[in-house]
Amino acid sequence: MAFRTDIEIARDARKKPIMEIGAALGIPAEHLLPYGHDKAKVSQSFIRSLADRPDGKLILVTAINPTPAGEGKTTTTVGLGDGLNRIGKKAVICIREASLGPNFGMKGGAAGGGMAQVVPMEEMNLHFTGDFHAITSAHNLLSALIDNHIYWGNTLGIDERRVMWRRVMDMNDRALRDIVVSLGGVSNGFPRQTGFDITVASEVMAILCLSKDLEDLQKRLGDIVVAYTRDKQPIYCRDLKADGAMTVLLKDAMQPNLVQTLENNPAFVHGGPFANIAHGCNSVIATQTALKLGDYVVTEAGFGADLGAEKFFDIKCRKAGLKPAAAVIVATVRAMKMNGGVAKADLGAENVEAVKKGCPNLGRHIGNVKGFGVPVVVAINHFFSDTEAEVQAVKDYVAGQGAEAILCQHWAKGSEGIEDLARKVVSLAESGAAHFAPLYPDDMPLFQKIETIAKRIYHADAVLADKAIRDQLKAWELAGYGHLPVCMAKTQYSFSTDPNLRGAPTGHSVPVREVRLSAGAGFVVVICGEIMTMPGLPKVPSAEVIRLNDQGFVEGLF
Template sequence: MNVKPIVKSDIEIAQASEMKPITEIAEKIGLIEDDLELFGKYKAKLSAETLKKLSTKESGKIILVTSINPTPAGEGKSTVTVGLADAFNRLGKKAMVAMREPSLGPTMGIKGGATGGGYSQVLPMEDINLHFTGDLHAITTANNALAALIDNHLQQGNLLNIDQRRIVWKRALDLNDRALRKIVIGLGGPVQGVPREDGFDITVASEIMAVLCLASDLQNLKERLGKMVIAYNYDKQPVTVADLGVEGALTLLLKEAVKPNLVQTIEHTPALVHGGPFANIAHGCNSVIATAAASKLADYVVTEAGFGADLGAEKFLNIKARTEGIDPEAVVIVATIRALKMHGGLSKPELGKEDTEALTRGFANLKKHIETIECFGLPYVVAINRFISDSENEIATLTDLCSGAGIPVALTEVWEKGGQGGLELAQKLLGILDEKAAKFSHLYDLSLPLEEKILTVAQTVYGATKVEYSTKAKKQIKDFESFGWGVLPVCMAKTQYSLSDDPSKLGRPSDFTITIRELKPSIGAGFIVALTGDVMTMPGLPKTPAAMNMDVDEEGNAVGLF
């Protein structure tokens, strides 16, 4: 009789793993206890003095991990990110991880957390996926303090002449709550405030999150916060946080949150986990401060960008990499046989059966993402993230498809084997880094008009034929360029599931149009958001949220987190 092996859940693996004191982890990268601000035994922030001290050091090599378009089958990008850094350390290289912080919305909704999986996780997994060091709560508070100050300004005479119908700043909550997307506030008479329409975004969609993740230091954070547009006045001119005069108060609320968090992987590789803007709404990368600090502390930094290369990687390379010292040297493109079979036409229930024809059809999605990375002039390796259901024939088929097209590829088994399962990928990357110097360049020049930047991304990265604009979007482009915002990069808000703006079009769609329905100024962050399709800034919960399976035992341990 065949007995199926018992597969531990991510949280069971994490809880069974032995952590080292964070001071020991810090010693691996040349830090002492005085360089840290401790949050218990296993978490710490890097102090402001430490960050200043690191700024003069030489930078290591940054490796960006991205993927194909995600599917419900899962890709394991965070898992590969962690496993690759562990593999580098197994090879005697000084490596670190730089990752995003999870949002409670997806954690308690459907997507799950962002600490990796199996034996390639960052720890303490429970803390990181829940309240961690309070960074997201600080961002939520700063966001809502600004909202309260705007409404108080209206109540106290409105000296800035703000048009209450044109307030663009929303309140925020780090949970999925569709009922808060559209609300009315200020009801109940004159003493209760000025009645107006409002709404909530999820915290990771707040511009303050994007600002914190793109700021270079505390002073730059304050400057960026001051530039955020909160409303328009009756003359239809933008009103900023600096006009309201509260950038100092917001910075005060964020002065601890701006410091990156040091934790460890299961194999005790140092990891900086800091910030986490949504990749299909904002730019989807961890903080510049954390990535830069990691590059000063290690010879190799493995970092990730949210969702597929059409979203996270494009924004990392066109937005985050315009920050000095954040240019990557190589890219890993994560693909799974399961996901490629879905892109090849199979439904999720069909993924357990071998189907090399569907896999071959789905390969077109991977090929498009490879072409995108090549357009940036970066060397890359495809990581086949192996699942237990993958057949040897399917693995051979995908390997042959890559090899036949001259695509460097490595089989990756980091979920099951930790860093040991990432050695092939690490060795191939080291070989590429030795052989090829990156000739990195951005896809567009900032001096181009907004429409040309959007068209460049749509055609080069998505494969679209053309771009169309709503009447509202056309007017906004004209207005934004008149305000001097036309020199900013564009941040495309698009579904993660498809190269197009239609989530049902899997694989590599062709002959499609990208429709821009609205633009949103994120002047503090330093980009213009172009909204396509039905992308929501406040997600809703599924019929059966992940929270339904969560609990805590008598000893205070999390149960059913994943």
């Protein structure tokens, strides 16, 4: 059989009208706002009507630290949702939306892969229903209002040197990281240094994904700290009277998007905060809606479990009152070999010893997730080059960690290839073994929260932070922000802050370079190492091969 790309498979999908997908979930047609025939938004009034329904069981899909070998977390999330439906469970998938920046850069899309995809794949990766554009517009409206307020007399006394609010766009553009605005004379305002972040790094994105309704959204927007006065008093978004207009721009974006998998199972695709700088999960409103409509909800967290799962548990679940019933950790034989020191070019050759050498990375993630009181199963995402001996090595190692590893072939076979994992997930979820609890209590001091994550999740010896950072954290505690969770911003490639340190390193420290208050989103961002909030494009960006073919179809997305 000839190899088909993800986009070719998606294009051949036999999609059902989105009204049929909604009807199967019990959503009346009048509560679906269609975007074409294959995607729709769910009305806020319908979501409110679900409040008294019991919740289904929440399943988290996370992964080992990402490697260039690939892990397939989203593909496994979609495949598991299909697999649960195949064995007779009413399951709903919840994933994030894709950012244009990575699509045209090097990461590719966010709709799964092979026979485990959400469709329409092209639209999902290119504008979709316009949510990210709405977030961009709302964010930049606030930026414009700040500069406009200063121009017309600055009655709030904003210190132009202490404007914290930058601008955003949904594209990778390193030239905009650090810029000067308002050049050109008096009529253009007061020159100052600022810059752009990518839209997914916007606090507005994080707020939308953590808000439970439009009222909560507006309150959180009003809580954003945008600047400080000369005596270092905070200026809030509501002080500029921006929160109402921003909410208007975001009212449709707050409605979850309903689409379907290749096997016509329901999927909510909504929100997409940057997994480095924010919490990296789909929206709370989509997850809670899905839990009211399905027996099982399969969702994913960003990057490896040290970043994604920790933030899912300590930020999203804490704030939304979610209690996951089980967790799946995705791993591949190829990634184990890479963690074991094998170069990417040599991953096709059997190397059982390298697999064994790389497995401690997986083992640490298993222990970490169990530490939250959530039962764990490992999904070995199958590649055609995997040998029986290599797969068995992973299974044996995981068994030694008190868990089970299951070979999954959903990429090639769809739901048929992941039935075993689906049955194991049901067994774990229905066993009552989950006793979820966040890693730290709300009232723990902020610096101690950072230390707790660094030592218990990253297995670091110490956190390094200078006096200015410690003083800033104490000042926020005095201002009433000490109850907030912390959102760690570090490399996704390692448990440490060194992206080249693979495996399960010990004896390392976590240096804190900067802390930022996201008062609207409700967390303190802790920046460790060099984290880019505006990525650049690679030497050969994906944009160079994305085009329309002679039939008018998109080519080059992956």
